[in-house]
Amino acid sequence: MNNILIIYCHPYQKSLNHAVLESIEHNLMQKKIPYKIIDLYQDNFQPFYDLEELRLFHTGGTHDPLVAQYLELLKNAQGIIFVTPIWWNSIPGMLKGFIDKVMKEGEGLSHTVSKYGIHGCLTNLSHAYVLTTSTSPTFYFRLFMGNGIKKIFISKTLKQLGIKRGTWINFGNVTNSTYNKREEYLKRIKNYPFQF
Structure with missing residues (x-):
């Protein structure tokens, strides 16, 4: 599990x-x-519940083979890296649907629920890195738009699933960025000291 x-x-x-x-x-x-990659668009992942999937929710079951496959990959990884744009100050619907649909309640799944709240079971994921791009500059997103990636996605959602450490890295102001700025950023990522 490395x-x-x-x-x-x-x-x-x-x-x-x-x-x-x-x-x-x-x-x-x-x-x-x-490493392994889940490419949600290439996999043609359906990020929404149909009636049958919703019926199976509280049993931890699924009728979508991708959900079972993704959950198995999550349970057998040491760390996780998300690569996503920020759309309308949050993660895209596709990624939100991944969290909604793949994170199943039940022993040995992603979490259990008690009267005291959610207990995350994905403690094998020692660190989550969330690499995003945004139209807004990073400081604007942090200070004026609620800092949702850090405050909600990392510090609440991923933490509830059992992932205790999270790091957010954003390339902001994409629309007005220069080729050189983008290349500098990509070079930084190629040499970034990911720690799991």
């Missing part, structure tokens, strides 16, 4: 997000760290 799981959430292969994904792969390969 591999890293990358959750990639962007539909366009020529996006900056895809270049970030490639930079992470380069980083992990250079360090000989095994």
Whole structure:
């Protein structure tokens, strides 16, 4: 159980997000760290409940083979890296649907629920890195738009699932960024000291 799981959430292969994904792969390969990628768009993941999936929710069951496959990968990874844009101050619907649909309640699944709240079972994931891109500058997102990635996604949602440590890295102001700035950022990611 020493591999890293990358959750990639962007539909366009020529996006900056895809270049970030490639930079992470380069980083992990250079360090000989095994990894697996979940590419939500390429997998054609359906990020919503149908009636049958909802009926199975409280049993921890699923009729979507991707959900079972993803959950198994989550339970057998040491760390996790999310690569996603920020859309409307939060994670995209596709990634939110991944959390909604894949995180199953039950012993040996992602979490259990008691009268005292949610107990996360994904404690095998020692660290979550959330690499994002945003139209807004990072300082604006942090100070004026609620800092939702850090305060909600990392510090609440991922923590509830049992992931105690989380790091957010954002490339802000994408629309007005220069080629050189993007290349500098990708070089930083290629050499980033990920710790799991």
